[in-house]
């Protein structure tokens with residue numbers, strides 16, 4: 001079975017997505033997600049200009065060999081653009097292999113280790129009443145674990161807070177957070193760490209009082225703290241029993257987590273901007289984190305993320321795969337198949353896509369009683385409707401950036 005056609009499909013139904021679509025000489029189609037939020041066209045070029053010519057005529061079954069050929073053969077290793085491109089090829093080949101076998105992909109990865117994947121959603125509000133409305137709406141939608149992000153008094157626009165409130169029938173109000181904005185230039189947000197550190201423990205205390213001790217609650221600090229600030233926050237949040245504190249310090253510096261770990265027992269999750277096992281070497285070996293946040297899409301695909309998570313399993317570190325709306329339905333399906341098969345699955349981030357996106361990507365997954373399941377169609381269980389995709393050309397969009405009150409650019 002040889003790769004006969006390789007197409008890169010760019011579509012922007014509710015947001016931009018990049019999809020690699022491979023077809024074999026006997027007509028089997030495989031899909032891979034290559035979406036890199038805010039830098040989508042760089043991956044399109046990497047695939048179209050450099051990778052597609054290498055794929056034509058290759059054995060579609062040779063997944064490991066193709067992975068090593070693309071990674072080592074490029075000479076220039078790692079990096080989000082390279083690893084998103086390799087991920088797209090890898091996932092498309094796994095999709096093809098599972099379709100050829102007539103099985104859902106999770107069966108090829110070892111079979112199901114659980115009934116479904118515990119998923120968490122994003123609740124947010126500019127103040128506590130809005131936040132609590134948002135938590136209640138997520139509970140009504142079936143979520144059994146919830147990330148909470150709150151506005152901070154004195155700050156106008158910060159990470160994770162929906163800018164638009166939308167009334168939905170008589171259910172309540174939905175606060176969707178979509179950080180990438182379709183605009184010629186990135187939006188500017190503001191930040192003050194001391195205000196945030198003063199306010200956040202009060203938010204978690206109120207949330208625990210309102211929703212009780214059982215509900216798993218998560219929080220994302222989005223790389224904004226120094227190690228000692230992160231240590232202070234983790235300690236302050238201990239009474240509220242977080243499922244995890246995410247991205248507490250800028251992720252490039254693995255050593256920073258040592259200091260945080262010495263001071264707090266709040267579980268730590270990191271890695272959504274990582275793209276290889278090398279980014280986790282210290283973190284895993286020294287047990288400095290509890291959850292690996294990498295997505296299949298940004299981390300070289302199923303082949304490489306599985307390798308990272310198998311290293312992590314030796315240290316009781318679990319998966320917590322990145323899954324906001326910039327992971328396409330193809331990338332989400334790949335995450336679900338891998339998560340279902342892994343022994344050390346922890347939790348899966350899951351934000352719903354919009355109706356236009358769901359029409360472009362027809363999906364077979366289910367979400368019931370807080371659990372995701374990828375379904376039992378052969379392969380990933382996702383079909384790309386090229387006519388629908390063609391209705392939505394690429395639109396320039398950027399993630400925001402962030403400044404402190406004196407104008408200094410800060411981590412976003």
Ligand SMILES: [Mg+2]
Pocket residue numbers: 220222246247272
């Ligand atoms: Mg995050």
